Amino acid sequence: MFNEAKRISTFFTFNGNGEEAFQFYLDTFPDAKKVSLTYFTKPEQGGDIGKVLNATFEIKGASFMIMDMTNNASPDFSWATTTLYFADTEDEFDTLFEKLAKEGTVMMGPEEVEALRKVAWVTDKFGITWQLAFV
Secondary structure, eight states: OOTTSOSSOEEEEESSOHHHHHHHHHHHSTTOEEEEEEEOOSGGGSSOTTSEEEEEEEETTEEEEEEEOGGGOSOOOOTTSEEEEEOSSHHHHHHHHHHHHTTSEEEEEEEEETTEEEEEEEEOTTSOEEEEEEO
């Protein structure tokens, strides 16, 4: 499970909806790749049976991991930490913005900022904040 993890990986902890978030990111980002998905299967693992123990996916070679906490023990996500994503095309930017903003919160943009043709700051429906950019 961990041998496929990168040396540095972003780790998201959810309160029971980790698998839904995992699938959302795989469906949202055009080059997202599923690496692994495992569930809590025994009480001694410390989580709710059937919830995500570890899920790993990659976007543009960057590694992301997901886990579910039991009893809503994980604090809310904050926009103080965001993931910056540079879109390869304007169409990719527009599609990502639309998908992430749906049921989420647009904090800024899309707008031009200095040398960047489009920039947006969006908190998705799971509480993860993304900065999208297109040069």
